[in-house]
Amino acid sequence: MADIDIVIEICGSAGEGTISAGEILSRHMSSLGFEIMSFDSYPSEIRGFGKCVAHSRISNQQILSPGKYTDILVVLNDSHSIPQLHAVRENGVVIYDSQPPAYHEEDKSIAGWMAPGMIAYGIPLHSLANKAAGSARGRNMVALGAMAALFGIDEEGFKTSIMKRYATKKQVVIDSNVNSFEEGYVWAKKNVQKLDHLTFSKVKLRKVTQNRIIINGNQAVAQAALDSGIKLFAGYPITPATKIMEIMGKELPKRGGIMLQTEDELSAIGNVIGAGFAGKRAMTATSGPGFTLMTEMTGLAVMAEVPAVVVNSQRGGPSTGLPTKTEQSDLSLVLAGGSGDSPRIVLAPSTVEECYESTCLAFYLAEKYQTLAVLLLDFFLSNSIRNIDEPSLPDKKMLSANISPSKTDLKDYRRFQLTESGISPRALPGTPLGMFVATGLEHNERGKPAYDSKTHLEMTEKRYRKLDGILKEVSPPTWDGPKANVDIGVISWGSTAASAHEAVLKARKVGVNAAFMSSMLLVPLNVDHFVKFSAACKTILVPELNYSGQFAAHLAQYLNRPIEKLNRITGLPMPSEDIFEKIMEIADTQKR
Amino acid sequence: MADIDIVIEICGSAGEGTISAGEILSRHMSSLGFEIMSFDSYPSEIRGFGKCVAHSRISNQQILSPGKYTDILVVLNDSHSIPQLHAVRENGVVIYDSQPPAYHEEDKSIAGWMAPGMIAYGIPLHSLANKAAGSARGRNMVALGAMAALFGIDEEGFKTSIMKRYATKKQVVIDSNVNSFEEGYVWAKKNVQKLDHLTFSKVKLRKVTQNRIIINGNQAVAQAALDSGIKLFAGYPITPATKIMEIMGKELPKRGGIMLQTEDELSAIGNVIGAGFAGKRAMTATSGPGFTLMTEMTGLAVMAEVPAVVVNSQRGGPSTGLPTKTEQSDLSLVLAGGSGDSPRIVLAPSTVEECYESTCLAFYLAEKYQTLAVLLLDFFLSNSIRNIDEPSLPDKKMLSANISPSKTDLKDYRRFQLTESGISPRALPGTPLGMFVATGLEHNERGKPAYDSKTHLEMTEKRYRKLDGILKEVSPPTWDGPKANVDIGVISWGSTAASAHEAVLKARKVGVNAAFMSSMLLVPLNVDHFVKFSAACKTILVPELNYSGQFAAHLAQYLNRPIEKLNRITGLPMPSEDIFEKIMEIADTQKR
Amino acid sequence: MDHIERFYIDEKLADIKKDGFLNYRSKELPTWCPGCGYFGITQAIAKACNALSLPNENICVVSGIGCAGRYPIFMKAYGFHTLHGRSVPIASGIKLANEDLTVFAVGGDGDMLGIGGGHLPHIARKNIDITLFLFDNMIYGLTKGQSSATTPLGQKTNSHTKGNPDSPLKPISLALAYDASFVARGFAGDLDGMQDIFMKAIRHKGFSFVHLITPCVTFDKVNTWDVMRNGYHPIHESHDVTDRIAAMRLAEDQRFFLGVFYQDEKRPSYQEYLRQIHSA
Amino acid sequence: MDHIERFYIDEKLADIKKDGFLNYRSKELPTWCPGCGYFGITQAIAKACNALSLPNENICVVSGIGCAGRYPIFMKAYGFHTLHGRSVPIASGIKLANEDLTVFAVGGDGDMLGIGGGHLPHIARKNIDITLFLFDNMIYGLTKGQSSATTPLGQKTNSHTKGNPDSPLKPISLALAYDASFVARGFAGDLDGMQDIFMKAIRHKGFSFVHLITPCVTFDKVNTWDVMRNGYHPIHESHDVTDRIAAMRLAEDQRFFLGVFYQDEKRPSYQEYLRQIHSA
Numbered sequence A, B: 001m002a003d004i005d006i007v008i009e010i011c012g013s014a015g016e017g018t019i020s021a022g023e024i025l026s027r028h029m030s031s032l033g034f035e036i037m038s039f040d041s042y043p044s045e046i047r048g049f050g051k052c053v054a055h056s057r058i059s060n061q062q063i064l065s066p067g068k069y070t071d072i073l074v075v076l077n078d079s080h081s082i083p084q085l086h087a088v089r090e091n092g093v094v095i096y097d098s099q100p101p102a103y104h105e106e107d108k109s110i111a112g113w114m115a116p117g118m119i120a121y122g123i124p125l126h127s128l129a130n131k132a133a134g135s136a137r138g139r140n141m142v143a144l145g146a147m148a149a150l151f152g153i154d155e156e157g158f159k160t161s162i163m164k165r166y167a168t169k170k171q172v173v174i175d176s177n178v179n180s181f182e183e184g185y186v187w188a189k190k191n192v193q194k195l196d197h198l199t200f201s202k203v204k205l206r207k208v209t210q211n212r213i214i215i216n217g218n219q220a221v222a223q224a225a226l227d228s229g230i231k232l233f234a235g236y237p238i239t240p241a242t243k244i245m246e247i248m249g250k251e252l253p254k255r256g257g258i259m260l261q262t263e264d265e266l267s268a269i270g271n272v273i274g275a276g277f278a279g280k281r282a283m284t285a286t287s288g289p290g291f292t293l294m295t296e297m298t299g300l301a302v303m304a305e306v307p308a309v310v311v312n313s314q315r316g317g318p319s320t321g322l323p324t325k326t327e328q329s330d331l332s333l334v335l336a337g338g339s340g341d342s343p344r345i346v347l348a349p350s351t352v353e354e355c356y357e358s359t360c361l362a363f364y365l366a367e368k369y370q371t372l373a374v375l376l377l378d379f380f381l382s383n384s385i386r387n388i389d390e391p392s393l394p395d396k397k398m399l400s401a402n403i404s405p406s407k408t409d410l411k412d413y414r415r416f417q418l419t420e421s422g423i424s425p426r427a428l429p430g431t432p433l434g435m436f437v438a439t440g441l442e443h444n445e446r447g448k449p450a451y452d453s454k455t456h457l458e459m460t461e462k463r464y465r466k467l468d469g470i471l472k473e474v475s476p477p478t479w480d481g482p483k484a485n486v487d488i489g490v491i492s493w494g495s496t497a498a499s500a501h502e503a504v505l506k507a508r509k510v511g512v513n514a515a516f517m518s519s520m521l522l523v524p525l526n527v528d529h530f531v532k533f534s535a536a537c538k539t540i541l542v543p544e545l546n547y548s549g550q551f552a553a554h555l556a557q558y559l560n561r562p563i564e565k566l567n568r569i570t571g572l573p574m575p576s577e578d579i580f581e582k583i584m585e586i587a588d589t590q591k592r
Numbered sequence C, D: 001m002d003h004i005e006r007f008y009i010d011e012k013l014a015d016i017k018k019d020g021f022l023n024y025r026s027k028e029l030p031t032w033c034p035g036c037g038y039f040g041i042t043q044a045i046a047k048a049c050n051a052l053s054l055p056n057e058n059i060c061v062v063s064g065i066g067c068a069g070r071y072p073i074f075m076k077a078y079g080f081h082t083l084h085g086r087s088v089p090i091a092s093g094i095k096l097a098n099e100d101l102t103v104f105a106v107g108g109d110g111d112m113l114g115i116g117g118g119h120l121p122h123i124a125r126k127n128i129d130i131t132l133f134l135f136d137n138m139i140y141g142l143t144k145g146q147s148s149a150t151t152p153l154g155q156k157t158n159s160h161t162k163g164n165p166d167s168p169l170k171p172i173s174l175a176l177a178y179d180a181s182f183v184a185r186g187f188a189g190d191l192d193g194m195q196d197i198f199m200k201a202i203r204h205k206g207f208s209f210v211h212l213i214t215p216c217v218t219f220d221k222v223n224t225w226d227v228m229r230n231g232y233h234p235i236h237e238s239h240d241v242t243d244r245i246a247a248m249r250l251a252e253d254q255r256f257f258l259g260v261f262y263q264d265e266k267r268p269s270y271q272e273y274l275r276q277i278h279s280a
Ligand SMILES: Cc1ncc(C[n+]2csc(CCOP(=O)(O)OP(=O)(O)O)c2C)c(N)n1
Pocket: B236, B237, B238, B239, B265, B289, B290, B293, B320, C065, C066, C067, C068, C069, C083, C084, C107, C108, C109, C110, C111, C112, C135, C137, C139, C140, C141, C142, C143, C148
């Protein structure tokens, strides 16, 4: 029984079913018990000839990053696929349409661009699709059929997966797709001579357990919000966060909650803060451009001490930027937040599992500490699909975290009472003796505007003091590797952290003395652990998906030492391969 | 001939003429040839009993900070003035109303709170004002009269200054004020026995030159904008920036420009960017809350490469915060800017002179480098009044800085051409062959949206590359003090830098080996100079007016060393005295 | 100074005599200028609440920034003094979270029609059950006298010293165009009229828009108490409040009318509609 | 795929025959879905510009974000594809900076009435001389089919799968309430009607508001070409375009009218007014 770890890319134009084909493939492989991580890229235009790529890594081992090199490239559109050839391994497989539709120019045929070592299988996708269903639409399914035949994937099970995907459609649609698949399968079995050694049929798999779910980051966030008892979701559509709103629109009303689609992001966060003030859990989800519009309100949540949860799924920037590309370049903005000294909770999950976990935490912490919690995802994390163990629901303590005033408190109620923890008991509207006025102005313990030096200092300290308590609520950063005398310490965050972890594990396998640290909780940061880690490491490397090294700059104030950076702004997730290379490079330099 | 350097504070309720009295005093002393720095604080409520303080430092020497300790406190309202007593020097003077209006409570009389060493002059302000003009309104003028008598200020000249101040008012108003002054002068001459040694009459003064102007930071910014050829000012009122808009409303139309009052800050910066796109100079001015609303658009200016100048005069935060208090806590927000990697120019003047200079620079740099320039002032700098030498006008090079495309460029025009400098020749609407589309999406050289990795990297690099050129345009940071083996290096920015400079000069006078560095240009930062300075200093101290040490955190990424911080969030300007003390403390520790 | 003091004391004394008023007044002394129209509005809101016997703790008053924005501080209820222009979305969130609360959104003309104007069409079309009080003094009070969205054309202000070049918006016309289900106008000098309108507005199930004409005695020397007192007319009893076009005609009239312009009692509130649609 | 290709080619060929159209068309192929109403609007704008002989380089087209926001990329002129909801202030700044330019602000219903809706009352009351084209497809196209500010009540969308709970705004009523000095409506299927309106709108000195009804063939299966073709009526010739109340009545009518609702030719544009006031 062999191990397998391969990357399949399907590349085509918008409207050719590229993404659906990828999705069906991933779901099917997952149902067989493989680990999968899939990730699509597509243009931000609705139609036209935009390029789509469905990328799936499939393995029987743990997967932490999407994989940089392609083992199998499936070409639905030649000219879009030419640049994808660069990522195909030396002896990788390319499946292409041997009868493609008309080309704009002669040199746009994929055949002319393949490197000598590549294994090319030409399949008449177009005519097979036509034959199966009377239209070229089914080319994607023909390709899946051919793949099943070529790489030892069971035919019948695959068909069931296709039927499932189109279950809500008309029978004729289901049939066309299944028939196209069949046509591809049969043709390939008969006509293609297999030259590669890739096969799924002989792989040892872990048993498929029942509570295994296929889910992407956005779905995980939405599910966690529902499980955390969210009552109001207020949102405004924006890629890559729109899906969270759409899920809420479907699911929240079933649970007696409300999904409010607002006129803009100012209103979205405003409604969230209103609901928080009234004592209900609420959230909004956006991306960088929307978050910029929310910055004023984020400061209000902090100042008026109202719980609010905001998801920012980052995309390429600046400005409207690259709506369908991934990047981690909103960190500085989110850390800085509103005007003034404005401490807030910032959580950055690095995996789909952590998307769930950090959302539950965000609701709990925001409510208990009466402040803003920002969840930083990115396009990749929002859309990358994983099959994961069903996460455990938040416990009772987490579901109801508001600290209410006691009867004694209410006798002479000071809503913003200075306490050791920074948390002041919070009365909710409707409580007879708890009346107070919250304000975005600086204010005294009773909420009355006050601008004297003493009040401002005491209240600022109170707001910052909450961070100490929060730090204790969350498990410390992951430190994987030796605790002292480390040659290379890699620190990362968000989706890049998973890639970095994978790279460090690989580096250790080849004998490099490397360690890894990351924290889901970025603010408050567990400075002690980072300082200790730093002290244990000869070199610190911070890989991240932005140009200027935003997290590295943030860390600098705590570490007081030079930091090596690895920055990528390709629009794609951080390849663990690149981090690995960088580690090896540093290891090399250290030896000299 | 003696030197003099004293601080006078007038303290009263809103509506009692506190601020006007201070203004008249400052203007008059300036007309005599003294150096002055005045600064008022007042509540953000329009009326009611809010506390007002008019603070003036008057000297025949150079002044860099407002002075922390008061030599003469003039009390118009007892209960407001009680806290001000803390700042009065041991043997300082307190002038108060010996017949004050009804007190709320007995223990609110100032008399009961004065420290034993203080010299108290009780004047019947109330009845003298009544006597002079039939109403208590003129108490402030009575106080000025008494001061003139007590501290040797010429009576007639002072009266002229009062008349000038009220020149546009009805004669009866002018008369009441002058008569009240007179009443105070005469009464004090006759009834007060002088116990202090403060006098202005024997001070050696520099000759009053003709081109000396009295101006605050806001006025300096507005004047510089006019002198730089601004064509559109678009603004929305907000303390402490409103005055800039109001000046523009008066002055711009006279020069054929437009002052547009917009519906909000989004529209204000939108109009500025529109005008910039059309090739005209434009600006907006706001404070932190308004700036948060502008963050999305700041990213657009960077991405679409359109000149825009934005003033952010900071006030206390977070949120609506402390509208009439000074703070330097928007730095992180301004540095981080919009979503994504969004390089922009950030200038932070530290004196009224630099307000003028940096505004001229902002217009020039924004236009030439086709990007956003942010000017960071603060409440103190906006409102503190200085008498300065008339600044020199921007030269021709600075007034017309757009790099237009040549005929060859226009043959096959690439608006966003990749150049060494990062600057691409910019065609303005109306140019026949220059048509292009600017966009906030990532785009190629022709402006067409493009999300591929190569384009995004090249264009990001182009946008960052401009910073190199900008750095060369601006004189390097101020480095005052020894160039090596420094014990304590003080680095500061904005209004605090002036206080820090004063403190360092004073420390050197008492034998401490200290040096000072500050830069008006915060982004791009002259990293080389800061690194050299850091290397020359045993300890680095960064004083600033925010809680968390925002500039210190920013510097950390370049200096890779521990940084001592001194943070104040009192709502008041940074006292040079506090920095001096901190320097002495560090010097002490170093000796041990 | 003593003048100011006396004013407040007089007002207080007078008020104490009027039953119920102080039940809805906090212990904070208003920071408004003596003579400001906001005092009258405050009084009328308190009286309406009293007449409706609203439990204080079930009232949530949400305001933006401005002199008007200070209002919640002077009311005995839950209050949220939010951001400039943002009272409406925050009030909306409160109502959606807890339908039992009576929610007011309060703000000035700058707050509600300038920076916050973008929220109005949407709260109206959603018909979320809050009552909006627009304190329209035709000026930016708190920032000291700049033109606002309702300053008359040509009026001289601190931002437009030669005259305001922007035609004023007509709040009632806007609310009608937005399909607000309750639209009315009161005048700060007409306590009884205001109380009547406020009671109807608060009782109305759905979004209620109440436009209040009120003078800024400090920064507006044109639209004074006197001018206002002589410029307004009660809407004639014959007006059919269910007739939108008639309401629009009244709103566009050169004369300023006071009273209820429009009310649609049949339209379900947002939360009612959601219940209908999701139970169907 | 080949289907899409053929569509564009057909369109191109047909257009070439129509004189002048291509003069105002850039070399970029639109990224819109085949059958999208935006093609017709594009054509009509080009024809109107051609008929008015506007020099390309003096046209500035400013758009927000959305399918409609892509428009400047397909036009031969100066273009600025700005931010979601912000075309209006940016267009305003351009006009104020250079009065010689002909400035268009273009955007979808989400862009102009949702996130950007707060700017409309103010550009209208200032009467800044730009022409606004509202591409109203009653849906969020670019983000794939969520409800917008004009989606009919109860319609099922990707955000409201049980039905949109927000009553739609009525753009013409809004523009009239805002005192826009030129208000008209066109339909993407009526090329000649649109060209006529556009020419009048562009010629109008002051703010022109043009509402365009256009189907989103991809995400809206309710408001289709067919439904639209049968739902609109030209405004009767007897309508007096200077009568605001009559215009409001038309706007509130259940039937959808096409044509010019209102025009005030006497009112000075913002820049004209400033010249008057500052030379006085
Ligand atoms: C985002 C933001 N911009 C500007 C301000 C400054 N500001 C405070 S109140 C106000 C206007 C007040 O006018 P209005 O809303 O009419 O209320 P009034 O004071 O007249 O009652 C302004 C511009 C602010 N607080 N926040």
